[in-house]
Amino acid sequence: MAIYRHSTELPAAARGAVVAIGNFDGVHRGHQAVIGEIKRLAAGLGAPTAVLTFEPHPRRFFRPEDPPFQLTSFRLKLRLLETLGIDHIFTLSFNRALSQQSAEDFVQEILVRDLGAAHVAVGDNFHFGHKRQGDVAYLRAAGQTHGFGVTVLTRVLSPTAEAYSSTAIRDYLKAGDPNRAASLLGRYWEIEGRVQEGAKLGRTLGFPTANIALGESLEPAYGVYAVRAGIDQGDSTVWHAGVASLGVRPTVETGGPGGQEPLLEVYLFDFDGDLYTQHMRVALVDYLRPEWKFDSLETLKTQMLEDARRARVILAGERWEAGWPAGPFLPALASES
Numbered sequence: 001m002a003i004y005r006h007s008t009e010l011p012a013a014a015r016g017a018v019v020a021i022g023n024f025d026g027v028h029r030g031h032q033a034v035i036g037e038i039k040r041l042a043a044g045l046g047a048p049t050a051v052l053t054f055e056p057h058p059r060r061f062f063r064p065e066d067p068p069f070q071l072t073s074f075r076l077k078l079r080l081l082e083t084l085g086i087d088h089i090f091t092l093s094f095n096r097a098l099s100q101q102s103a104e105d106f107v108q109e110i111l112v113r114d115l116g117a118a119h120v121a122v123g124d125n126f127h128f129g130h131k132r133q134g135d136v137a138y139l140r141a142a143g144q145t146h147g148f149g150v151t152v153l154t155r156v157l158s159p160t161a162e163a164y165s166s167t168a169i170r171d172y173l174k175a176g177d178p179n180r181a182a183s184l185l186g187r188y189w190e191i192e193g194r195v196q197e198g199a200k201l202g203r204t205l206g207f208p209t210a211n212i213a214l215g216e217s218l219e220p221a222y223g224v225y226a227v228r229a230g231i232d233q234g235d236s237t238v239w240h241a242g243v244a245s246l247g248v249r250p251t252v253e254t255g256g257p258g259g260q261e262p263l264l265e266v267y268l269f270d271f272d273g274d275l276y277t278q279h280m281r282v283a284l285v286d287y288l289r290p291e292w293k294f295d296s297l298e299t300l301k302t303q304m305l306e307d308a309r310r311a312r313v314i315l316a317g318e319r320w321e322a323g324w325p326a327g328p329f330l331p332a333l334a335s336e337s
Contacts, residue, residue, distance in 0.1 A: 001082040003089045007052075007114035014088045015116035017050035018042040022123065023166075024053055026071035027080040029186045030156040030164030035084045037153060038121050047118045050088040051081055052110075054098075061094050068216045071166055071185075073192060076281075090115065103134025107142045119149035126152070158184065176221030178284040188228065188283035191217050191246075191264055195275045207304050209245075209265040210275045212282065219262055220284065222247035222291040226311035229266050230281040237281065242268040243311035244282060247291035267304075269312065286314050 002014060018038045024031050035049075042049045055074055059066065072080065074091075081089060092098060092110075101109075106129050111117045120143065128134040136152045143150040155163045162168070164184050172181040173189060182188050193212040210229070227244045230237040244266040266282055288310055294300040 001078075001086055001089060003078065003091065005091050005093070007090050007092060007110050010114065013048070014050070014090075016118045017048040017088055017115065018045060018119040018121065019050045019052050019090075019111070019115060019117045020121045021052045021126065021128075023057055024051065024077060024081070025057060025166045026169055026185060026189075027077060027084070028071075028164050028166065028169060028184050029158075030184075032084060032186065033156045033164075034121060034123070034153055035081070035086065037151065038119075039085060041119050041121070041149075041151065045118055048087040049085070050090060050115070051086050052090045052092070052115070053077075054092050054094040056094055058094050058099070061099065067219065068214065069170060069218050070216060071169060071189065071218060073217070076190065076192060100130050103129025103138055104142075105129075106134065107139070107146065111142075111148065112146045117148045119151065121151040121153060124152050124154050170218055173218060173220035173284075176223060176287045176290070178220070178225065178287055181284075188285055189220075190230075190281050190283045192279065192281040193217075193264075195278050195280055197276060207267045207301075207308070209267050210280060212264045212266065212280060214262050214264065220246065221287065222262070224288040224291070224307050225284045226286040226288060226314045227266060228283040228285060228315070229268055230283070231275070232279045232281075240268045240271055241312070241315045242266055242271075243288075243308050244284075245291070267308065269308070285318060286311075 004010060004014065018041045020034050020038045022031070022034070035051075038049050041047075057070060059069065078089060111120060120139065122136060122139065124136060126136055126139070128139075136150075140150045140152070155165070157163055162184070169181045169184050169189070172178070172184070178189060191212060191214065193215060195210040195212060197211070223246060225244050225246065227242050228239050229242050229244075230239045244264055246262065246264045248260060248262055249265075264282060266280070288307055292303070294303065
Protein backbone atom coordinates (compact mmCIF):
# COMPACT_ATOMS: atom_id res chain seq x y z
CA MET A 1 0.00 0.00 0.00
CA ALA A 2 1.37 3.40 -1.00
CA ILE A 3 0.80 6.41 1.26
CA TYR A 4 0.79 9.97 -0.06
CA ARG A 5 0.59 13.00 2.21
CA HIS A 6 -0.40 15.16 -0.74
CA SER A 7 -2.42 14.86 -3.93
CA THR A 8 -0.12 16.61 -6.40
CA GLU A 9 2.45 15.15 -8.80
CA LEU A 10 1.35 11.59 -8.23
CA PRO A 11 2.93 8.71 -10.13
CA ALA A 12 0.85 7.27 -12.94
CA ALA A 13 0.11 4.12 -10.93
CA ALA A 14 -1.67 6.16 -8.25
CA ARG A 15 -3.98 7.97 -10.65
CA GLY A 16 -7.25 6.75 -12.10
CA ALA A 17 -8.34 4.93 -8.96
CA VAL A 18 -11.72 4.19 -7.47
CA VAL A 19 -11.59 6.53 -4.47
CA ALA A 20 -13.50 6.36 -1.19
CA ILE A 21 -13.62 9.73 0.57
CA GLY A 22 -14.06 10.11 4.31
CA ASN A 23 -12.45 10.30 7.73
CA PHE A 24 -12.73 6.55 8.38
CA ASP A 25 -12.30 7.05 12.13
CA GLY A 26 -12.41 3.58 13.64
CA VAL A 27 -12.47 1.80 10.27
CA HIS A 28 -15.63 0.14 11.61
CA ARG A 29 -17.81 -2.35 9.80
CA GLY A 30 -19.69 0.38 7.96
CA HIS A 31 -16.38 1.67 6.62
CA GLN A 32 -15.41 -1.88 5.75
CA ALA A 33 -18.56 -2.14 3.63
CA VAL A 34 -17.49 0.99 1.75
CA ILE A 35 -14.07 -0.53 1.14
CA GLY A 36 -15.71 -3.72 -0.10
CA GLU A 37 -17.79 -1.72 -2.58
CA ILE A 38 -14.85 0.22 -4.05
CA LYS A 39 -12.92 -3.03 -4.42
CA ARG A 40 -15.86 -4.46 -6.37
CA LEU A 41 -16.06 -1.36 -8.57
CA ALA A 42 -12.30 -1.29 -9.09
CA ALA A 43 -12.26 -4.91 -10.19
CA GLY A 44 -14.90 -4.14 -12.82
CA LEU A 45 -12.98 -1.12 -14.10
CA GLY A 46 -9.52 -2.67 -13.86
CA ALA A 47 -8.51 0.26 -11.64
CA PRO A 48 -6.64 0.53 -8.33
CA THR A 49 -8.41 1.30 -5.05
CA ALA A 50 -7.73 4.38 -2.95
CA VAL A 51 -8.90 6.18 0.18
CA LEU A 52 -8.85 9.96 0.42
CA THR A 53 -8.81 11.01 4.06
CA PHE A 54 -7.83 13.98 6.21
CA GLU A 55 -5.44 14.66 9.10
CA PRO A 56 -6.18 16.07 11.54
CA HIS A 57 -9.84 15.13 11.68
CA PRO A 58 -11.85 18.21 10.54
CA ARG A 59 -13.64 18.23 13.88
CA ARG A 60 -10.29 18.70 15.61
CA PHE A 61 -9.55 21.65 13.32
CA PHE A 62 -12.90 23.39 13.78
CA ARG A 63 -13.38 22.55 17.48
CA PRO A 64 -9.90 22.28 19.03
CA GLU A 65 -11.34 22.77 22.53
CA ASP A 66 -13.26 19.47 22.35
CA PRO A 67 -11.89 16.61 24.46
CA PRO A 68 -10.09 13.83 22.56
CA PHE A 69 -12.57 11.81 20.51
CA GLN A 70 -10.68 9.83 17.87
CA LEU A 71 -11.16 6.07 17.79
CA THR A 72 -8.02 5.32 15.84
CA SER A 73 -4.64 6.95 15.60
CA PHE A 74 -3.35 7.71 12.13
CA ARG A 75 -0.90 4.82 12.51
CA LEU A 76 -3.61 2.29 13.34
CA LYS A 77 -5.98 3.62 10.67
CA LEU A 78 -3.32 3.02 8.03
CA ARG A 79 -2.70 -0.48 9.34
CA LEU A 80 -6.39 -1.31 9.21
CA LEU A 81 -6.84 0.05 5.69
CA GLU A 82 -3.82 -1.86 4.49
CA THR A 83 -5.28 -5.04 5.95
CA LEU A 84 -8.46 -4.43 3.96
CA GLY A 85 -6.46 -4.41 0.73
CA ILE A 86 -6.39 -0.73 -0.25
CA ASP A 87 -3.77 0.14 -2.88
CA HIS A 88 -3.28 3.87 -2.19
CA ILE A 89 -3.94 6.27 0.69
CA PHE A 90 -4.11 10.00 0.04
CA THR A 91 -3.93 11.98 3.27
CA LEU A 92 -4.64 15.67 2.95
CA SER A 93 -3.61 18.08 5.68
CA PHE A 94 -6.84 19.61 6.94
CA ASN A 95 -5.80 23.22 7.42
CA ARG A 96 -7.31 26.65 6.87
CA ALA A 97 -6.62 26.61 3.13
CA LEU A 98 -8.42 23.29 2.66
CA SER A 99 -11.29 24.35 4.92
CA GLN A 100 -11.88 27.39 2.71
CA GLN A 101 -11.60 25.59 -0.60
CA SER A 102 -14.84 25.67 -2.57
CA ALA A 103 -16.65 22.48 -3.54
CA GLU A 104 -15.97 23.29 -7.20
CA ASP A 105 -12.23 23.66 -6.60
CA PHE A 106 -12.13 20.45 -4.54
CA VAL A 107 -13.60 18.56 -7.46
CA GLN A 108 -11.58 20.22 -10.21
CA GLU A 109 -8.22 20.48 -8.44
CA ILE A 110 -8.11 17.37 -6.27
CA LEU A 111 -10.43 14.75 -7.74
CA VAL A 112 -9.94 15.59 -11.43
CA ARG A 113 -6.55 17.29 -11.85
CA ASP A 114 -4.55 15.57 -9.11
CA LEU A 115 -6.13 12.14 -8.65
CA GLY A 116 -7.70 11.64 -12.07
CA ALA A 117 -10.36 9.66 -10.20
CA ALA A 118 -12.18 7.04 -12.27
CA HIS A 119 -14.93 6.66 -9.68
CA VAL A 120 -15.72 8.16 -6.28
CA ALA A 121 -17.63 6.55 -3.39
CA VAL A 122 -19.07 8.51 -0.45
CA GLY A 123 -21.68 8.14 2.26
CA ASP A 124 -25.15 9.59 1.81
CA ASN A 125 -24.46 12.36 4.36
CA PHE A 126 -21.25 13.46 2.65
CA HIS A 127 -20.59 17.22 2.48
CA PHE A 128 -17.46 18.99 1.29
CA GLY A 129 -16.11 22.38 0.38
CA HIS A 130 -16.20 25.68 2.24
CA LYS A 131 -19.15 25.80 4.67
CA ARG A 132 -20.22 22.32 3.47
CA GLN A 133 -21.54 23.78 0.22
CA GLY A 134 -21.03 20.52 -1.68
CA ASP A 135 -23.28 17.48 -1.16
CA VAL A 136 -23.95 14.17 -2.92
CA ALA A 137 -26.22 15.80 -5.53
CA TYR A 138 -23.48 18.30 -6.38
CA LEU A 139 -20.91 15.49 -6.55
CA ARG A 140 -23.08 13.43 -8.91
CA ALA A 141 -23.53 16.41 -11.22
CA ALA A 142 -19.78 17.12 -11.12
CA GLY A 143 -19.07 13.50 -11.99
CA GLN A 144 -21.23 13.76 -15.09
CA THR A 145 -19.46 16.96 -16.10
CA HIS A 146 -15.93 15.70 -15.54
CA GLY A 147 -16.34 12.06 -16.50
CA PHE A 148 -15.99 10.15 -13.23
CA GLY A 149 -18.56 7.83 -11.71
CA VAL A 150 -20.14 8.44 -8.30
CA THR A 151 -21.53 5.86 -5.89
CA VAL A 152 -23.45 7.07 -2.83
CA LEU A 153 -23.71 4.46 -0.10
CA THR A 154 -26.48 4.44 2.48
CA ARG A 155 -25.60 3.75 6.10
CA VAL A 156 -24.98 0.06 6.74
CA LEU A 157 -27.05 -1.58 9.48
CA SER A 158 -26.15 -4.44 11.79
CA PRO A 159 -28.23 -7.64 11.98
CA THR A 160 -30.11 -5.92 14.84
CA ALA A 161 -30.82 -2.87 12.63
CA GLU A 162 -28.31 -0.68 14.46
CA ALA A 163 -26.25 1.66 12.30
CA TYR A 164 -22.51 1.17 12.23
CA SER A 165 -21.28 4.59 13.27
CA SER A 166 -18.25 6.13 14.96
CA THR A 167 -20.56 8.13 17.24
CA ALA A 168 -22.31 5.01 18.53
CA ILE A 169 -18.97 3.32 19.15
CA ARG A 170 -17.75 6.31 21.15
CA ASP A 171 -20.94 6.27 23.21
CA TYR A 172 -20.55 2.59 24.05
CA LEU A 173 -16.93 3.03 25.09
CA LYS A 174 -17.77 5.99 27.30
CA ALA A 175 -20.55 3.94 28.89
CA GLY A 176 -18.17 1.11 29.75
CA ASP A 177 -19.49 -1.31 27.14
CA PRO A 178 -16.51 -2.44 25.02
CA ASN A 179 -18.44 -5.51 23.86
CA ARG A 180 -21.07 -3.43 22.06
CA ALA A 181 -18.33 -1.22 20.65
CA ALA A 182 -16.59 -4.35 19.33
CA SER A 183 -19.81 -5.52 17.69
CA LEU A 184 -19.83 -2.35 15.57
CA LEU A 185 -16.09 -2.27 14.95
CA GLY A 186 -15.75 -5.97 14.15
CA ARG A 187 -12.73 -6.09 16.47
CA TYR A 188 -11.77 -4.97 19.95
CA TRP A 189 -11.11 -1.27 20.36
CA GLU A 190 -7.51 -0.35 21.17
CA ILE A 191 -5.48 2.21 23.03
CA GLU A 192 -1.88 2.41 21.89
CA GLY A 193 1.26 4.25 22.85
CA ARG A 194 4.77 4.09 24.24
CA VAL A 195 5.22 2.44 27.62
CA GLN A 196 6.39 5.06 30.08
CA GLU A 197 7.90 4.88 33.55
CA GLY A 198 5.39 5.20 36.40
CA ALA A 199 5.41 5.47 40.17
CA LYS A 200 6.02 1.68 40.46
CA LEU A 201 3.23 1.29 43.05
CA GLY A 202 1.96 -1.76 41.17
CA ARG A 203 5.35 -3.43 41.47
CA THR A 204 5.33 -3.06 45.25
CA LEU A 205 1.89 -4.72 45.30
CA GLY A 206 3.02 -7.63 43.13
CA PHE A 207 1.40 -6.25 39.94
CA PRO A 208 4.08 -4.54 37.82
CA THR A 209 2.33 -2.52 35.14
CA ALA A 210 3.14 -1.05 31.76
CA ASN A 211 1.84 2.53 31.73
CA ILE A 212 0.49 4.31 28.67
CA ALA A 213 -0.77 7.89 28.46
CA LEU A 214 -3.99 8.32 26.50
CA GLY A 215 -2.74 11.32 24.56
CA GLU A 216 -5.19 12.21 21.77
CA SER A 217 -7.18 8.99 22.16
CA LEU A 218 -10.81 8.93 23.19
CA GLU A 219 -11.25 8.43 26.93
CA PRO A 220 -13.49 5.42 27.55
CA ALA A 221 -15.16 4.80 30.91
CA TYR A 222 -12.67 4.79 33.76
CA GLY A 223 -12.29 1.45 35.46
CA VAL A 224 -10.74 -2.00 35.18
CA TYR A 225 -10.75 -4.07 32.00
CA ALA A 226 -9.81 -7.54 30.81
CA VAL A 227 -7.43 -6.85 27.93
CA ARG A 228 -5.25 -8.26 25.21
CA ALA A 229 -1.96 -6.36 24.94
CA GLY A 230 0.08 -6.43 21.75
CA ILE A 231 3.80 -5.75 21.70
CA ASP A 232 5.34 -4.88 18.35
CA GLN A 233 8.25 -7.11 17.43
CA GLY A 234 9.51 -6.22 13.99
CA ASP A 235 6.74 -6.68 11.45
CA SER A 236 4.60 -8.76 13.82
CA THR A 237 2.69 -8.12 17.04
CA VAL A 238 2.81 -10.58 19.93
CA TRP A 239 -0.37 -10.57 22.03
CA HIS A 240 -0.63 -11.26 25.76
CA ALA A 241 -3.60 -11.62 28.12
CA GLY A 242 -3.85 -9.16 30.98
CA VAL A 243 -5.86 -6.81 33.14
CA ALA A 244 -5.71 -3.01 32.99
CA SER A 245 -6.80 -0.05 35.06
CA LEU A 246 -7.76 3.14 33.30
CA GLY A 247 -8.27 6.41 35.12
CA VAL A 248 -6.77 9.08 37.35
CA ARG A 249 -5.81 6.78 40.23
CA PRO A 250 -7.96 8.09 43.09
CA THR A 251 -6.33 8.92 46.42
CA VAL A 252 -5.36 5.98 48.60
CA GLU A 253 -4.88 7.19 52.17
CA THR A 254 -1.54 5.44 52.70
CA GLY A 255 -0.44 5.88 49.13
CA GLY A 256 -0.72 9.62 48.66
CA PRO A 257 -2.63 11.52 45.98
CA GLY A 258 -3.23 9.95 42.62
CA GLY A 259 -2.23 11.52 39.35
CA GLN A 260 -4.41 14.01 37.52
CA GLU A 261 -3.88 12.89 33.92
CA PRO A 262 -5.67 9.69 32.88
CA LEU A 263 -3.35 6.73 32.52
CA LEU A 264 -3.73 3.15 31.32
CA GLU A 265 -1.87 0.73 33.62
CA VAL A 266 -1.57 -2.76 32.13
CA TYR A 267 -0.58 -5.92 34.01
CA LEU A 268 0.34 -8.80 31.71
CA PHE A 269 -0.27 -12.33 32.97
CA ASP A 270 2.73 -14.65 33.15
CA PHE A 271 5.06 -12.12 31.56
CA ASP A 272 8.60 -11.25 32.59
CA GLY A 273 10.34 -8.61 30.53
CA ASP A 274 11.25 -4.96 30.18
CA LEU A 275 8.61 -2.99 28.30
CA TYR A 276 9.81 0.57 28.86
CA THR A 277 9.79 2.68 25.66
CA GLN A 278 8.22 -0.14 23.64
CA HIS A 279 5.12 0.49 21.58
CA MET A 280 2.09 -1.34 22.97
CA ARG A 281 -1.46 -1.82 21.69
CA VAL A 282 -4.07 -2.61 24.33
CA ALA A 283 -7.39 -4.06 23.19
CA LEU A 284 -10.27 -3.66 25.66
CA VAL A 285 -12.10 -7.00 25.80
CA ASP A 286 -14.46 -6.61 28.77
CA TYR A 287 -15.29 -4.11 31.51
CA LEU A 288 -14.89 -5.48 35.03
CA ARG A 289 -15.75 -2.57 37.32
CA PRO A 290 -15.57 1.22 37.73
CA GLU A 291 -12.57 3.00 39.21
CA TRP A 292 -12.81 2.97 43.01
CA LYS A 293 -11.10 4.75 45.88
CA PHE A 294 -9.62 2.40 48.48
CA ASP A 295 -8.88 3.14 52.12
CA SER A 296 -5.64 1.14 52.20
CA LEU A 297 -3.07 -0.47 49.93
CA GLU A 298 -3.97 -3.88 51.36
CA THR A 299 -7.59 -3.45 50.33
CA LEU A 300 -6.44 -2.33 46.90
CA LYS A 301 -4.21 -5.40 46.54
CA THR A 302 -7.05 -7.74 47.50
CA GLN A 303 -9.26 -6.19 44.84
CA MET A 304 -6.48 -6.38 42.24
CA LEU A 305 -6.18 -10.11 42.88
CA GLU A 306 -9.91 -10.51 42.29
CA ASP A 307 -9.76 -8.35 39.16
CA ALA A 308 -6.94 -10.49 37.75
CA ARG A 309 -8.84 -13.70 38.55
CA ARG A 310 -11.96 -12.49 36.76
CA ALA A 311 -9.97 -11.27 33.77
CA ARG A 312 -8.26 -14.66 33.40
CA VAL A 313 -11.62 -16.43 33.39
CA ILE A 314 -13.09 -14.05 30.80
CA LEU A 315 -10.09 -14.22 28.49
CA ALA A 316 -9.81 -18.01 28.74
CA GLY A 317 -13.33 -18.33 27.35
CA GLU A 318 -13.12 -15.56 24.76
CA ARG A 319 -13.19 -16.39 21.05
CA TRP A 320 -10.51 -14.34 19.43
CA GLU A 321 -7.68 -14.55 16.92
CA ALA A 322 -4.43 -12.64 16.77
CA GLY A 323 -3.56 -13.59 13.20
CA TRP A 324 -5.22 -10.59 11.57
CA PRO A 325 -2.43 -8.03 11.19
CA ALA A 326 -4.65 -5.27 12.53
CA GLY A 327 -5.10 -7.00 15.88
CA PRO A 328 -7.46 -9.22 17.81
CA PHE A 329 -10.97 -9.40 16.43
CA LEU A 330 -14.14 -11.39 16.82
CA PRO A 331 -14.35 -14.06 14.09
CA ALA A 332 -18.14 -14.38 14.34
CA LEU A 333 -18.55 -10.64 13.80
CA ALA A 334 -15.98 -10.40 11.05
CA SER A 335 -17.64 -13.22 9.11
CA GLU A 336 -20.90 -11.26 8.97
CA SER A 337 -19.29 -8.44 6.91
